[in-house]
Amino acid sequence: xxxxxxxxxxxxxxxxxxxxxxxxxxxxxxxxxxxxxxxxxxxxxxxxxxxxxxxxxxxxxxxxxxxxxxxxxxxxxxxxxxxxxxxxxxxxxxxxxxxxxxxxxxxxxxxxxxxxxxxxxxxxxxxxxxxxxxxxxxxxxxxxxxxxxxxxxxxxxxxxxxxxxxxxxxx
Numbered sequence: 001x002x003x004x005x006x007x008x009x010x011x012x013x014x015x016x017x018x019x020x021x022x023x024x025x026x027x028x029x030x031x032x033x034x035x036x037x038x039x040x041x042x043x044x045x046x047x048x049x050x051x052x053x054x055x056x057x058x059x060x061x062x063x064x065x066x067x068x069x070x071x072x073x074x075x076x077x078x079x080x081x082x083x084x085x086x087x088x089x090x091x092x093x094x095x096x097x098x099x100x101x102x103x104x105x106x107x108x109x110x111x112x113x114x115x116x117x118x119x120x121x122x123x124x125x126x127x128x129x130x131x132x133x134x135x136x137x138x139x140x141x142x143x144x145x146x147x148x149x150x151x152x153x154x155x156x157x158x159x160x161x162x163x164x165x166x167x168x169x170x171x
Contacts, residue, residue: 001065003110008060008072015062016051016072017042019097026100034161035132035139054094061114063098063107071098071107075115079128082156083165086126091119093129112146120170130154133164140164 008016020041028038041047054060058076062069074095078085083092093115098107119127129148131139140150143166154163 001105003070003105003107004064004067005110005114006062006064008055008062010052010055012060012062012069012072013048013052013055014042015069016055016060016095016097017048019069019072019099020047020051022100023097026103032135034134051095058094059118061111063111063114065102065105065107069099070102070105071111072096073111073115075118080130082154083128083130086128088126089124090126090128091115091122091124093127096129108142109146112143116147116168116170125169125171127168127170128165129168130163130165132162134162140166 020036024036024038024040027033027035041051054074054076058074061073061075063071072095073093076092076094079092080094093112096108096111116127129143131143133140133153144150148166148168150164151167152165154165155161156163
């Protein structure tokens with residue numbers, strides 16, 4: 001199994017939405033609907049617009065396994081609107097998702113390592129991400145295994161989505 005990472009673009013929006021659809025179906029099958037709900041992202045105009053905006057404003061990176069898109073990450077210069085900007089230059093993981101057919105293949109970790117290297121190459125020492133912190137906490141643990149440290153609990157939106165802001169120093 002060979003993982004390669006390529007820079008993505010606008011043409012990858014349907015691929016990224018398909019990854020979200022896969023993740024939503026997988027989470028829903030486990031009864032874990034708090035993170036992204038139960039409806040496919042590709043059928044929701046608001047979520048589709050969100051992915052398009054992230055891709056336009058950030059740098060999309062696509063991890064492929066043997067040439068098949070398996071995971072996506074968008075690296076940006078600023079955090080999501082619900083997170084205070086850092087008091088220093090930063091890079092921010094706006095989006096990280098994967099096609100669940102590739103669960104356990106290391107694509108998410110490969111994309112994080114790629115984001116760390118891009119951040120380092122830009123001469124920036126702070127990389128941040130926020131993620132869903134509800135249910136079993138496995139997503140927060142995933143980021144911790146990949147070198148991030150929890151920094152702040154977040155409550156996002158009118159539904160009170162439980163989140164965690166995490167940081168990682170690179171250098």
